[in-house]
Amino acid sequence: MLHVNDLVFRIGGRTLFDGATVAVPDGHKAGLVGRNGAGKTTFFRIVAGELPVDGGSVRVRRGARIGTVAQEAPGGPASLLDTVLAADTERAALLDAAETETDGHRLAEIHTRLADIDAHAAPSRAATILAGLGFDAEAQARPCSSFSGGWRMRVALAAALFARPDLLLLDEPTNHLDLEAALWLEGYLTSWRGTLMVISHDRDLLNRVVGEIIHLEDGRLTRYTGGYDRFERTRRERLEVQGRLRDRQIAERKRIQAFVDRFRAKATKARQAQSRIKLLERMEPVAAVIEEATPSFAFPAPNTLPPPLVVLDRAKAGYGPERPVLNDVSLRIDMDDRIALIGANGNGKSTLAKVLAGRLKLQDGTITRARGLRIGYFAQHQADELDLAASPYDHVARARDAWPPARIRAHLGGFGFGADKADNRVATLSGGEKARLLFALMSLDAPHLLMLDEPVNHLDIDAREALAQALNAYDGAVVLVSHDVHLVDAVCDRLWLVADGGCAPFDGDLGDYRSLLLDERRATKRIDRASNGGERKQARRDRAAARAETAALRTAARDAERRLDALHADKHDIETALADPALYAGDPARMTELQRRLAEIGRALDETEQAWLAAHEALEDAG
Numbered sequence: 001m002l003h004v005n006d007l008v009f010r011i012g013g014r015t016l017f018d019g020a021t022v023a024v025p026d027g028h029k030a031g032l033v034g035r036n037g038a039g040k041t042t043f044f045r046i047v048a049g050e051l052p053v054d055g056g057s058v059r060v061r062r063g064a065r066i067g068t069v070a071q072e073a074p075g076g077p078a079s080l081l082d083t084v085l086a087a088d089t090e091r092a093a094l095l096d097a098a099e100t101e102t103d104g105h106r107l108a109e110i111h112t113r114l115a116d117i118d119a120h121a122a123p124s125r126a127a128t129i130l131a132g133l134g135f136d137a138e139a140q141a142r143p144c145s146s147f148s149g150g151w152r153m154r155v156a157l158a159a160a161l162f163a164r165p166d167l168l169l170l171d172e173p174t175n176h177l178d179l180e181a182a183l184w185l186e187g188y189l190t191s192w193r194g195t196l197m198v199i200s201h202d203r204d205l206l207n208r209v210v211g212e213i214i215h216l217e218d219g220r221l222t223r224y225t226g227g228y229d230r231f232e233r234t235r236r237e238r239l240e241v242q243g244r245l246r247d248r249q250i251a252e253r254k255r256i257q258a259f260v261d262r263f264r265a266k267a268t269k270a271r272q273a274q275s276r277i278k279l280l281e282r283m284e285p286v287a288a289v290i291e292e293a294t295p296s297f298a299f300p301a302p303n304t305l306p307p308p309l310v311v312l313d314r315a316k317a318g319y320g321p322e323r324p325v326l327n328d329v330s331l332r333i334d335m336d337d338r339i340a341l342i343g344a345n346g347n348g349k350s351t352l353a354k355v356l357a358g359r360l361k362l363q364d365g366t367i368t369r370a371r372g373l374r375i376g377y378f379a380q381h382q383a384d385e386l387d388l389a390a391s392p393y394d395h396v397a398r399a400r401d402a403w404p405p406a407r408i409r410a411h412l413g414g415f416g417f418g419a420d421k422a423d424n425r426v427a428t429l430s431g432g433e434k435a436r437l438l439f440a441l442m443s444l445d446a447p448h449l450l451m452l453d454e455p456v457n458h459l460d461i462d463a464r465e466a467l468a469q470a471l472n473a474y475d476g477a478v479v480l481v482s483h484d485v486h487l488v489d490a491v492c493d494r495l496w497l498v499a500d501g502g503c504a505p506f507d508g509d510l511g512d513y514r515s516l517l518l519d520e521r522r523a524t525k526r527i528d529r530a531s532n533g534g535e536r537k538q539a540r541r542d543r544a545a546a547r548a549e550t551a552a553l554r555t556a557a558r559d560a561e562r563r564l565d566a567l568h569a570d571k572h573d574i575e576t577a578l579a580d581p582a583l584y585a586g587d588p589a590r591m592t593e594l595q596r597r598l599a600e601i602g603r604a605l606d607e608t609e610q611a612w613l614a615a616h617e618a619l620e621d622a623g
Helices: 040-047 080-085 089-100 104-116 119-132 149-162 179-190 203-208 228-263 270-282 349-357 380-385 392-399 405-413 431-442 461-473 485-491 510-530 533-549 551-578 581-585 588-622
Strands: 002-011 014-024 029-033 055-060 066-068 167-171 195-199 212-217 220-225 310-318 324-333 338-342 364-369 375-379 449-453 477-481 494-499 502-505
Touching: 002 040, 014 055, 014 212, 014 220, 029 040, 029 228, 040 055, 040 167, 040 195, 080 119, 080 149, 089 104, 089 119, 104 119, 119 149, 119 179, 149 167, 149 179, 179 203, 179 485, 179 510, 203 228, 203 461, 203 485, 212 228, 220 228, 310 349, 324 349, 324 502, 338 349, 338 485, 349 375, 349 449, 349 477, 375 380, 375 431, 380 431, 392 405, 392 431, 461 485, 477 485, 485 510, 494 510, 551 588, 581 588
Parallel strands: 029 195, 029 212, 066 167, 167 195, 338 477, 338 494, 375 449, 449 477
Antiparallel strands: 002 014, 002 055, 212 220, 310 324, 310 364, 494 502
8 A cells, every 4th residue: 555665855954764664555554653753744744745755755556545634624614514524525526416417327327336435324424423523413513613623623533534545644633532532533443444554642542453553763664563562562672682782792892802902913913813803894883772761750749638638519610600511519539549530522521620720610519628738730721821932941930939040950850851951942842842841830839639631642652651650659649631541541540420510430440431432322323223214304404493593602603713713823923923032132122012912812812712612602502
């Protein structure tokens, strides 16, 4: 299916690929792994034909269709279902042709081809994919423009899966998914019949779905058989063998050199010395084993507090007086708890996280916190609040102006910011480095409770493993929301299911939860099959009537969405200006004005997001 031979590719003076060679046979499933910045996404763009190469060749089987997830989230008035159906361009073209074709023979050919590609089952297949990614029947009928960017990226993923290309390229497909959708995707890809290449930092997905790992390192591609765990073992063994060979070679070179130094001047040994000099010259050195250091995490140990740390009693929380997301929630957290919040997106996991972290007030009920309790809260959106023109050192120094420089650097060093990174501007940091800076900032007070909402989206596999180890060594409580099954398994010993406005302990592990989800999906399929055509027609009429009744609400939601897009664009322009070093050499008033405008946009974003959320909650009520 894919043949890459001696690939050379350079960008910005940097060589990303230097003689890379690999082949992926038809029908195989491969995971592409490598450190952040190694060039994995660039490789996909080369395979897709979006970037020209500087040398070598990249060949895809003649006539093969390549599928990727669109970089831009789909929008507009089309429903989710129609958007996904449109991804099968052949089916759409045939249906259009069937409407206008007058030649009987050609019309017969069209209908034969539609039958060959199973076109009549396409709406059901598209609906199944959307349902697996978290969209119920009502959501599938709504326009794309009524959803936020993260949800629309799920639609883009659904469209790529629905199109059934010959070669499917997926770049971090679980980043916009919750745990439930990630588990569904894992099962779907396991049964995928085409050729698959996936970039992922999800260890479980790489173990369960793919049959080989392609490792990108130092501009070369190395293919390993098996899943990620087997790749790790094989590579570690290979590096150990290489290290031993190098040690033996160094010892042998020293022995030969000692002979040369000793006997070079002696006439009786001169010929032997010369032969050994030639032997040294012919000896190809074994490359040193140089592995990049894995970023570290070191959460400071908190002082011990008497239990409980937090108690919720009949708590009610939400984002509007008439729209509680959680209702009648009672729970308790102690210092030794390791809890994962599970449940589909939209059921209130992030809302509960904000309540526990003190970021959202209760509408009713009580929350009791231990005296002196310190909470560290992590959410990915906080990266947008970082000062792009400042360094990690500047961020910590502002938060702790009484700390001496040595203490600041020691704290940053615990999160992988050595002297080479601590003074770099945030604008130059990778997504993973920004995430580690957020971890460093949230732990300044040595918190007793870490509240982590999707902490791993920008971390590679090694960094995720380091985070798991650090959380296991941490002495306080952890409450985790994550789609990374391996992280949840490695860190948490209790599951709390957030569903139907409540939160309760789940009796079982992630394997049991996976089985529960599969059982629920099977039951839903049986109900769908049992429904007759008349019921489906009535449901469509009901949805049409509901859309007419909620037209004003949908307009308000779209207006808020457009306002959010405009504000985000303004924010990006200002942040770009603030990241320009020339700004700080010019008029200080210009910098002050930009920072003032950035703060105003931040407030406007908060207000508009609340309006957007309120409109959608009202739509859900009306639905």
